[in-house]
Structure formats: structure tokens, C-alpha cells
Amino acid sequence: MKYRIGVDIGGTSVKLGAVDAEYNVVEKLRFPTGRDCTSEQIINGIIENCKILIEKYPIEAIGIGSAGRVDPVNGKVLVAGNLPFVDEPVTLKVGKALSLPCYIDNDGNCAIIGEKTAGACKGCNDVLIITIGTGIGGAILINDRVVRGHNNRAGELGHFVIDMGGLECECGLHGCFEQYASATSLIEHTAEAAEKHPESIIAKESASGIDGSTAFRSAKLGCPVAKQLLDEYGKWLAVGINSLVNIFQPEMIVLSGGIANEGENLLSLIRPYLRPEANVTVTKLKGNGGIIGASLLGTPHGA
Ligand SMILES: [Zn+2]
Known part of the structure; x- marks a missing residue:
């Protein structure tokens, strides 16, 4: 079975999980963020935590949902209130470090993609x-x-x-x-x-x-x-x-x-x-809607 990683970047923490083909989060990790973090620290945190999941599961792609204004076409977080990102090419850095396809969207959009695919609606x-x-x-x-x-x-x-x-x-x-x-x-x-x-x-x-x-x-x-x-x-x-x-x-x-x-x-x-x-x-997805939705970016569900 193939798995995808969903990453949910919020103002206080980054949550990420390995998601199976039935939209179950089979393993979940998290680390804290905030105004005191640099964007480099957050991106390195994502890369290091993804590596933990990649060692355990056959991961085919990574999807990232971020708070703030996101440019999904160019893979950037343009600006985000509680995060240090400014015009940050997140997917380029994460995708290159892990040699996997990487996608990004706004966290709200990821939440609705998760709910309509696997949740309440x-x-x-x-x-x-x-x-x-x-x-x-x-x-x-x-x-x-x-x-x-x-x-x-x-x-x-x-x-x-x-x-x-x-x-x-x-x-x-x-x-x-x-x-x-x-x-x-x-x-x-x-x-x-x-x-x-x-x-x-x-x-x-x-x-x-x-x-x-x-x-x-x-x-x-x-x-x-x-x-x-x-x-x-x-x-x-x-x-x-x-x-x-x-x-x-x-x-x-x-x-x-x-x-x-x-x-x-x-x-x-x-x-x-x-x-x-x-x-x-x-x-119905409690804290996992953002992770599941992000994991579906780059698939027909994530449009
Ligand atoms: Zn207002």
C-alpha cells in the first residue's frame, strides 16, 4: 500500500502524519512553532519529521497545508500572521530535500478537502x-x-x-x-x-x-x-x-x-x-482533517 504525508502548519505547532489509501492517519508527529522560530527551523523540522515517516512507510508524495496566504501554483507561503514565512518557497525546499513531489495549499482549503473526501460532508x-x-x-x-x-x-x-x-x-x-x-x-x-x-x-x-x-x-x-x-x-x-x-x-x-x-x-x-x-x-475528523486534506493535494480529491 502507498502512503502520503500530510503536513498541517499552524500558528503554534506543525502536525504531520502518514496517511494510507483509506484516509487513515496511521502515524502522527508534531513539533512546536511560533513567532520565535525562523522559517528555516520550521522547514528543517518538517524535513526531519518527514524522514522519520519515510523510513517506516512507502511514501509517494507530501502535501502541506499552511496558515496564512498561500500560492499553491508556485508552492509558496506569501505571508502568515503567527509564522515567520515571507514569500517562502516551502514546496521547493521540502520536495528537493526529500526527493518527493510536494504540494501546498491554504489550511482552510486542506480542511474542506479532508472533510469532503473522508469526513462529515x-x-x-x-x-x-x-x-x-x-x-x-x-x-x-x-x-x-x-x-x-x-x-x-x-x-x-x-x-x-x-x-x-x-x-x-x-x-x-x-x-x-x-x-x-x-x-x-x-x-x-x-x-x-x-x-x-x-x-x-x-x-x-x-x-x-x-x-x-x-x-x-x-x-x-x-x-x-x-x-x-x-x-x-x-x-x-x-x-x-x-x-x-x-x-x-x-x-x-x-x-x-x-x-x-x-x-x-x-x-x-x-x-x-x-x-x-x-x-x-x-x-468527524477531529484534529486530523488538515493532515488528511493536505495529504490529498496533488490528487483528484485535492483540486
Ligand atoms: Zn476582519
């Missing part, structure tokens, strides 16, 4: 994926093709405005969807609520640190403050999703990212506010 031709994390990313699939825009920058599903004159966004607009519906926003509201209601369950749960799951955990323990905060969060998320449904009328919208691990607890928050035709679900 298998068999669907018109799908959106919304990745909820530090910000909100995403990708658009229409007629089974990834929509790229003329400059490969389409699919910025976190950056349409849902509150004109609202919170300033680093993209230069005000009131973007991600300012209200990202994990960062939920974490900020959790911290505010904990401070405002020091006797609440959410305050106690926040004492040892806050992440995207703190409010969900507190609500499960019966905290009314957390329940109200999550209801508000669900409303913002649904507002954005409803607009996307009106524009694209997708068969399905797949939510991914850390918050999507909440599964039905997340879906039940947004359901009361969704348009009737909105078919929203969560990723």
Missing part, C-alpha cells in the same frame, strides 16, 4: 467549512471545487461584517464575524463573566485557567451565568452562519476547530437561531 458538492479557533477561518466548496478567488484568497469566512461600527479587526474592518464568534471572543467573555460574578461556577472553573471549553463545562455543572453567555455566543455564531447560508445555500456547513469538539453542546446553542434550511454539523 463526504459525497457533498456544495459545502462550507468554518474553522473556529483563535480567529475564524474557512473554505468554500462549490460544484466539488474549492473556490479560490482570482488571488487564492477566497474563503475568509471570519471577515465579513456582522456589526457595522463594531469591534476593530486586524484585517482592517470593524465588526467582523470572528470578533464575535471565535474561540478568542468566547474566552474573553468567559473571563469577563468570571470577574463580574465571583461566586459563580464559571468563576470557580476559570480559576485554574480559561480556554474555549470553560464555559461549556460550567454550563454542564448548572451555572446560569455560563448558560446565558453561551446562549449569546450561539446567537452570534448563528447570525454569521445564516448570512453564509443565504449567499451560498450549501448542502452542509461543517464546523471545525477546538470548539467543534463540544459537538452537540455547540450545535444545540446555535440551532434555535438558525434558518430552517441551514444544515450545520461538526467535523
Whole structure:
């Protein structure tokens, strides 16, 4: 059996895996990244970790998904917020070092390629994926093709405005969807609520640190403050999703990212506010969607 390597370059770590012909990640490795790393360190890290997998499996190609602006035709990461890449010819360096075909695409596009081939929207031709994390990313699939825009920058599903004159966004607009519906926003509201209601369950749960799951955990323990905060969060998320449904009328919208691990607890928050035709679900591939999708670049699935 032939295997392919999928590499998922994120703002805090690089995950890579050997993927078999049935889209299973048979072995997974990871190493940390960040603003302190040089691009050389990250690329060498990818090469060294790929070598570990190449020794064990008959690898035929390597696919890389990266955060930031990617030029898949020329194999470059042009710029990426939390990463040191500037006009970096990643596929040239990795492919040459390992003597294997190497492909690259944006991480959102890799996620949707993974989901439509092996995940929650298998068999669907018109799908959106919304990745909820530090910000909100995403990708658009229409007629089974990834929509790229003329400059490969389409699919910025976190950056349409849902509150004109609202919170300033680093993209230069005000009131973007991600300012209200990202994990960062939920974490900020959790911290505010904990401070405002020091006797609440959410305050106690926040004492040892806050992440995207703190409010969900507190609500499960019966905290009314957390329940109200999550209801508000669900409303913002649904507002954005409803607009996307009106524009694209997708068969399905797949939510991914850390918050999507909440599964039905997340879906039940947004359901009361969704348009009737909105078919929203969560990723089935958990943390592996980006790796599986990247591994399919350079195949008919990866177009
Ligand atoms: Zn924005």
C-alpha cells in the first residue's frame, strides 16, 4: 500500500502524519512553532519529521497545508500572521530535500478537502467549512471545487461584517464575524463573566485557567451565568452562519476547530437561531482533517 504525508502548519505547532489509501492517519508527529522560530527551523523540522515517516512507510508524495496566504501554483507561503514565512518557497525546499513531489495549499482549503473526501460532508458538492479557533477561518466548496478567488484568497469566512461600527479587526474592518464568534471572543467573555460574578461556577472553573471549553463545562455543572453567555455566543455564531447560508445555500456547513469538539453542546446553542434550511454539523475528523486534506493535494480529491 502507498502512503502520503500530510503536513498541517499552524500558528503554534506543525502536525504531520502518514496517511494510507483509506484516509487513515496511521502515524502522527508534531513539533512546536511560533513567532520565535525562523522559517528555516520550521522547514528543517518538517524535513526531519518527514524522514522519520519515510523510513517506516512507502511514501509517494507530501502535501502541506499552511496558515496564512498561500500560492499553491508556485508552492509558496506569501505571508502568515503567527509564522515567520515571507514569500517562502516551502514546496521547493521540502520536495528537493526529500526527493518527493510536494504540494501546498491554504489550511482552510486542506480542511474542506479532508472533510469532503473522508469526513462529515463526504459525497457533498456544495459545502462550507468554518474553522473556529483563535480567529475564524474557512473554505468554500462549490460544484466539488474549492473556490479560490482570482488571488487564492477566497474563503475568509471570519471577515465579513456582522456589526457595522463594531469591534476593530486586524484585517482592517470593524465588526467582523470572528470578533464575535471565535474561540478568542468566547474566552474573553468567559473571563469577563468570571470577574463580574465571583461566586459563580464559571468563576470557580476559570480559576485554574480559561480556554474555549470553560464555559461549556460550567454550563454542564448548572451555572446560569455560563448558560446565558453561551446562549449569546450561539446567537452570534448563528447570525454569521445564516448570512453564509443565504449567499451560498450549501448542502452542509461543517464546523471545525477546538470548539467543534463540544459537538452537540455547540450545535444545540446555535440551532434555535438558525434558518430552517441551514444544515450545520461538526467535523468527524477531529484534529486530523488538515493532515488528511493536505495529504490529498496533488490528487483528484485535492483540486
Ligand atoms: Zn476582519
